[in-house]
Amino acid sequence: MHLRHSYRIYPTAGQRAVLARKFGCARVVDNDALAARKEARKAGLPYPRSADLQKLVITAAKKTAERAWLSSVGVDPLIQSLRELDAAYRNFFGSVSGKRAGRPVGLPRFKSRKDGRQSLRFTRNGFRIRGNGKLNLTKIGDVRVKWSRALPADPSSVTIVLDGAGRYHASFVVDVEPDHLPEVPAEVGTDLGLTTYAVLSDGRVIDNPRFLRKAERKPKAAQRELSRKAKGSKNGAKAGKKVARAHAEVADTRMDWLHKQTTRIIREKQAVYLEDLNVRGLARGRLAMSVHDAGWATFRRLLEEKAGRYGRTVHVVHRTFPSSRLCSACGHRDGPKPLQVREWACSTCGVLHDRDLNAARNILAAGQADRLNAPGGPAGPGVAIPRQARPVERGTRLGDLRTTGIRAAGAGGIPVREGEEDVKPARCWMRRSWS
Numbered sequence: 118m119h120l121r122h123s124y125r126i127y128p129t130a131g132q133r134a135v136l137a138r139k140f141g142c143a144r145v146v147d148n149d150a151l152a153a154r155k156e157a158r159k160a161g162l163p164y165p166r167s168a169d170l171q172k173l174v175i176t177a178a179k180k181t182a183e184r185a186w187l188s189s190v191g192v193d194p195l196i197q198s199l200r201e202l203d204a205a206y207r208n209f210f211g212s213v214s215g216k217r218a219g220r221p222v223g224l225p226r227f228k229s230r231k232d233g234r235q236s237l238r239f240t241r242n243g244f245r246i247r248g249n250g251k252l253n254l255t256k257i258g259d260v261r262v263k264w265s266r267a268l269p270a271d272p273s274s275v276t277i278v279l280d281g282a283g284r285y286h287a288s289f290v291v292d293v294e295p296d297h298l299p300e301v302p303a304e305v306g307t308d309l310g311l312t313t314y315a316v317l318s319d320g321r322v323i324d325n326p327r328f329l330r331k332a333e334r335k336p337k338a339a340q341r342e343l344s345r346k347a348k349g350s351k352n353g354a355k356a357g358k359k360v361a362r363a364h365a366e367v368a369d370t371r372m373d374w375l376h377k378q379t380t381r382i383i384r385e386k387q388a389v390y391l392e393d394l395n396v397r398g399l400a401r402g403r404l405a406m407s408v409h410d411a412g413w414a415t416f417r418r419l420l421e422e423k424a425g426r427y428g429r430t431v432h433v434v435h436r437t438f439p440s441s442r443l444c445s446a447c448g449h450r451d452g453p454k455p456l457q458v459r460e461w462a463c464s465t466c467g468v469l470h471d472r473d474l475n476a477a478r479n480i481l482a483a484g485q486a487d488r489l490n491a492p493g494g495p496a497g498p499g500v501a502i503p504r505q506a507r508p509v510e511r512g513t514r515l516g517d518l519r520t521t522g523i524r525a526a527g528a529g530g531i532p533v534r535e536g537e538e539d540v541k542p543a544r545c546w547m548r549r550s551w552s
């Protein structure tokens with residue numbers, strides 16, 4: 118399986134200048150190819166093949182006066198740039214034909230020098246890691262890397278990314294064998310909330326990280342400062358960078374927290390059941406800020422990635438499942454439960470429920486039943502979780518917000534797929550809203 122490992126790198130001023138030129142060349146090649154495809158389409162010609170396109174926008178273009186400078190950079194990143202464009206087209210066609218799950222993917226767009234994120238991909242021949250820990254990139258030289266954790270295997274490619282905050286990262290793709298953990302006799306249902314982050318069916322409450330709220334003040338202050346600067350001015354650009362840096366810090370803190378939470382769940386539980394929520398739909402509503410903050414889509418993606426790697430199961434219960442209405446004690450289907458109903462007593466068996474914990478237990482039961490009934494499901498029934506104390510804090514149940522006119526949920530949580538990993542992040546719904 119492919120995993121992505123990202124590290125901060127510190128190119129020298131000279132290397133940054135070379136990188137900037139390469140980013141620029143890759144962008145021009147990419148845009149030329151995109152324009153050629155668009156023109157072919159307009160003229161009613163067949164879809165240009167990648168090989169022909171490569172000859173046109175790289176080999177032939179180098180011989181022209183206006184694109185001669187393309188030969189000053191290595192050809193590898195340029196070809197990679199075209200591959201990414203191909204992947205973007207594949208995603209678009211797949212999405213249109215319905216073969217690709219998830220959010221609809223639009224046509225590739227022209228890239229701009231002003232895009233916050235610039236990237237450049239090197240395949241196996243384009244880079245190597247030196248004995249002294251430096252990353253050698255073709256025609257750039259040895260770049261200092263902060264190895265925050267060990268690479269688990271030899272990387273097959275590396276993407277150099279410059280983000281809006283002016284930071285450089287090297288993102289390696291490594292192919293590793295799954296590393297299955299010993300089985301544990303515990304499964305858990307997870308109910309996601311807004312006041313609390315999540316309630317697990319074993320009674321554990323994952324609280325919303327308050328440090329994130331605190332961290333958020335910084336980007337807001339930076340944003341206010343930016344709004345006082347003249348547009349297009351030097352000070353405006355400086356303030357813009359400050360905003361980007363502050364946002365990047367919040368994003369890092371959030372990601373770090375999500376990694377900790379998901380690792381803990383995957384380590385302790387054999388199977389995790391989630392409700393299929395339409396986070397994308399919700400993000401558009403008035404609850405947008407909290408939803409973004411919570412990063413649910415990422416939560417699920419991380420769980421799924423880690424489950425694949427460590428031999429655990431993540432199963433998503435269909436979103437029409439009435440997790441908040443069912444009594445987890447007797448199975449009676451009670452009436453609708455508006456958001457303000459934090460606890461309720463079952464009209465049949467009389468058990469008093471905390472709505473989140475009850476929903477988490479229902480999700481657990483529904484998920485286990487799903488897997489039992491599925492062809493090729495697990496060998497035995499899931500392990501029942503002993504009931505424990507009620508969670509101390511309760512949150513808004515996302516499941517009940519489904520009535521707010523939400524589109525069908527996408528599959529979400531797509532693991533790294535070779536070739537398209539560089540296309541995806543820029544379109545992530547979370548990032549887009551920050552830029």
Ligand SMILES: [Zn+2]
Pocket residue numbers: 444445446447448449463464465466467468
């Ligand atoms: Zn009941």
